[in-house]
Amino acid sequence: MVGRSAQIRALGALGFAFLLALSGCPGFARTAEPRPPDVLVVTWDTVRADRVGPDAAVPGLTPNWDRLAAAGVRFDWARTPTPLTLVAHASLLTGLLPSRHGARENGLFVLDAGVATLAERLAARGWRSGAFVSAAVLDARYGLARGFEIYDDGVGGSETRHTAERTANETVDVALAWLGRVPEEQPVFTWVHLFGPHRPWQAPAPWRAAHPDDGYAAEIAFTDAQTGRLLDGLRQLGRLDRSLVVMTSDHGEGLGQHGEASHGYFLYDSSVRVPLMMWAGTRSGLELPAGRRVPDPVSLTDVAPTVADLLGLDPWSSDGRSLGPLLRGDPWPARELALENVSPAYLYGAAPIFAVVDADNHTWFDLPQREHYDTDADPGQERNLYDEKQNGAADALFARHPQHWPPETPARIPSRSEAQALAALGYLRGEVVSPGSRSDGADPTDPKALLPVAQLWMEAPGTITPAEGLARADALVERFGPLPALAFYRADRLRQLGRRADAIAALAAAAEAYPQEKRLAEDLAHLQSEYARDAELAARIRATLAASPDHPGALRDLATVLHRMGEFAESETLYRRWLTRHPDDDDARVALHRVLGAQGELDESLRVLRQGEARAASHDPALDCAEGRLLAWWLSRPDEARSAFRACRDGGGELAPRELALLERGT
Numbered sequence: 001m002v003g004r005s006a007q008i009r010a011l012g013a014l015g016f017a018f019l020l021a022l023s024g025c026p027g028f029a030r031t032a033e034p035r036p037p038d039v040l041v042v043t044w045d046t047v048r049a050d051r052v053g054p055d056a057a058v059p060g061l062t063p064n065w066d067r068l069a070a071a072g073v074r075f076d077w078a079r080t081p082t083p084l085t086l087v088a089h090a091s092l093l094t095g096l097l098p099s100r101h102g103a104r105e106n107g108l109f110v111l112d113a114g115v116a117t118l119a120e121r122l123a124a125r126g127w128r129s130g131a132f133v134s135a136a137v138l139d140a141r142y143g144l145a146r147g148f149e150i151y152d153d154g155v156g157g158s159e160t161r162h163t164a165e166r167t168a169n170e171t172v173d174v175a176l177a178w179l180g181r182v183p184e185e186q187p188v189f190t191w192v193h194l195f196g197p198h199r200p201w202q203a204p205a206p207w208r209a210a211h212p213d214d215g216y217a218a219e220i221a222f223t224d225a226q227t228g229r230l231l232d233g234l235r236q237l238g239r240l241d242r243s244l245v246v247m248t249s250d251h252g253e254g255l256g257q258h259g260e261a262s263h264g265y266f267l268y269d270s271s272v273r274v275p276l277m278m279w280a281g282t283r284s285g286l287e288l289p290a291g292r293r294v295p296d297p298v299s300l301t302d303v304a305p306t307v308a309d310l311l312g313l314d315p316w317s318s319d320g321r322s323l324g325p326l327l328r329g330d331p332w333p334a335r336e337l338a339l340e341n342v343s344p345a346y347l348y349g350a351a352p353i354f355a356v357v358d359a360d361n362h363t364w365f366d367l368p369q370r371e372h373y374d375t376d377a378d379p380g381q382e383r384n385l386y387d388e389k390q391n392g393a394a395d396a397l398f399a400r401h402p403q404h405w406p407p408e409t410p411a412r413i414p415s416r417s418e419a420q421a422l423a424a425l426g427y428l429r430g431e432v433v434s435p436g437s438r439s440d441g442a443d444p445t446d447p448k449a450l451l452p453v454a455q456l457w458m459e460a461p462g463t464i465t466p467a468e469g470l471a472r473a474d475a476l477v478e479r480f481g482p483l484p485a486l487a488f489y490r491a492d493r494l495r496q497l498g499r500r501a502d503a504i505a506a507l508a509a510a511a512e513a514y515p516q517e518k519r520l521a522e523d524l525a526h527l528q529s530e531y532a533r534d535a536e537l538a539a540r541i542r543a544t545l546a547a548s549p550d551h552p553g554a555l556r557d558l559a560t561v562l563h564r565m566g567e568f569a570e571s572e573t574l575y576r577r578w579l580t581r582h583p584d585d586d587d588a589r590v591a592l593h594r595v596l597g598a599q600g601e602l603d604e605s606l607r608v609l610r611q612g613e614a615r616a617a618s619h620d621p622a623l624d625c626a627e628g629r630l631l632a633w634w635l636s637r638p639d640e641a642r643s644a645f646r647a648c649r650d651g652g653g654e655l656a657p658r659e660l661a662l663l664e665r666g667t
Contacts, residue, residue, distance in 0.1 A: 046588060076297070080250060083264055101115045123147045139421075201219045275528065589611075613627070
């Protein structure tokens with residue numbers, strides 16, 4: 001079997017001379033073919049429209065996408081109906097807005113059972129169908145698997161990034177393996193979802209080296225290279241020139257615009273505009289105009305109706321339109337696009353965001369503090385034109401697009417394992433509140449006012465230390481009170497610092513202020529139960545030590561339990577006694593370093609780590625990794641940290657993206 005490193009090296013070296021020879025004819029048409037065309041839908045997660053194409057803000061990232069688009073049709077003003085992965089993909093596969101397909105928030109809803117999907121339609125007409133997704137947020141449990149004979153969501157679910165998502169090359173591997181098993185004479189519908197451009201950014205080394213200061217660009221470039229490998233694989237299987245290919249993204253990324261570092265909090269074009277292109281092979285029976293760029297606003301809800309139209313299937317009720325007239329160059333009636341983002345309601349207790357793009361490409365936001373932007377003149381949506389004189393027109397505009405809020409179906413509470421898997425990807429992170437809930441019964445707050453709270457959660461893992469995050473959260477509690485989102489954040493940081501008793505207090509204060517929030521009560525009960533179990537366990541270990549002072553392991557076990565309970569002084573004493581007897585126990589040494597750090601004894605924490613490193617050349621790389629983090633993020637000594645991170649990496653330890661970036665800047 002080809003090793004993964006060799007595979008990665010070959011990922012970008014793909015030729016597409018066959019694309020350059022393609023030419024299109026005006027309009028599109030079906031011609032007589034022995035079988036229907038294959039359909040390939042590729043979705044890149046979290047890719048802004050302005051990062052794709054030959055005229056992108058960062059040029060040269062997407063050569064494979066560019067070549068295909070040059071031989072097909074590119075839609076310059078495509079938008080997603082919502083900047084949420086599960087919800088947007090549900091709209092793409094059903095042609096429906098979130099309010100109609102029911103999956104309105106990641107992890108909290110599933111696709112309504114009665115909603116038809118494109119996969120079901122194609123399977124009923126004889127297409128073999130396979131879906132290959134790259135992140136736990138699209139797990140089959142959320143309903144998108146309907147109609148697919150294979151729905152490969154084998155990314156697992158845990159707190160680690162590596163099992164909550166899989167890399168683009170891994171997903172392409174399983175997709176090509178399945179396609180290779182399907183007889184060539186059978187038409188296939190394949191959906192391939194590539195998650196890489198979603199945070200946290202950790203592209204393979206060659207792409208990081210090409211974009212050392214832009215992890216987002218590196219991930220997009222790697223995703224494009226993997227897409228090229230997928231297309232090349234289809235060509236080798238004899239399928240590409242018989243295919244209709246649709247490539248798009250589920251949503252964009254804030255990248256700091258409007259104060260939104262990531263996505264899922266606001267609804268501006270930075271996270272709503274997406275790339276979209278369509279291409280048809282010479283043996284597909286379809287002819288699409290080569291090189292056409294469409295300036296009209298379109299939606300991801302248009303994808304399924306368009307595919308059905310091109311394939312000659314019966315249309316079905318949807319919120320989208322077939323883009324056939326735009327492909328043919330026929331008149332296209334002006335339309336309005338409805339947008340929504342309900343995450344602020346479920347995750348922060350703020351008002352949900354509903355918006356409408358009108359026929360003039362102006363975007364109107366229905367919020368406690370309304371907004372209106374002329375998107376053509378102000379593409380960054382920085383100048384709010386809303387005036388109270390526009391209330392009547394805005395009311396009529398919003399009335400034409402019912403919000404169906406709050407949903408008739410209540411949100412489900414994810415299991416702990418689901419929450420952990422989603423948290424590993426930056427979703428949910430454990431905080432789920434009732435939509436628009438306020439303990440005082442007042443109307444929900446405008447999301448703009450609560451942006452500082454959301455910005456805490458937008459921080460990439462490892463960007464700030466737990467102590468720094470806790471200080472920011474404490475200041476926001478003074479400003480906003482014990483909001484559930486702040487309570488969850490503070491509890492997480494306090495647990496990272498080993499202060500479980502204080503984490504319990506933080507959740508208890510919020511639970512008292514927001515008694516209707518089930519997740520607060522559940523997490524509080526969970527922590528209290530953990531603490532009680534540890535207290536009981538500590539008592540049993542003490543009894544064992546009293547009866548057998550030399551009991552093997554009891555001293556170490558008691559130190560560990562007391563550490564979890566936040567009893568730092570006694571835990572430190574026990575760890576030191578244990579290390580006197582077992583100086584080669586590097587796990588205990590790292591634990592002692594954490595206990596010391598939790599008490600603010602940073603210099604002593606560093607001395608303990610270095611003492612272990614000096615003891616043996618073959619020490620656990622966890623010592624070097626811990627030293628690097630202590631030096632870089634707590635003691636502000638980055639030059640020394642690089643040496644420790646290098647030893648960590650060379651010894652087999654794992655570094656976070658920020659740590660790799662620090663290391664690479666010093667080479």
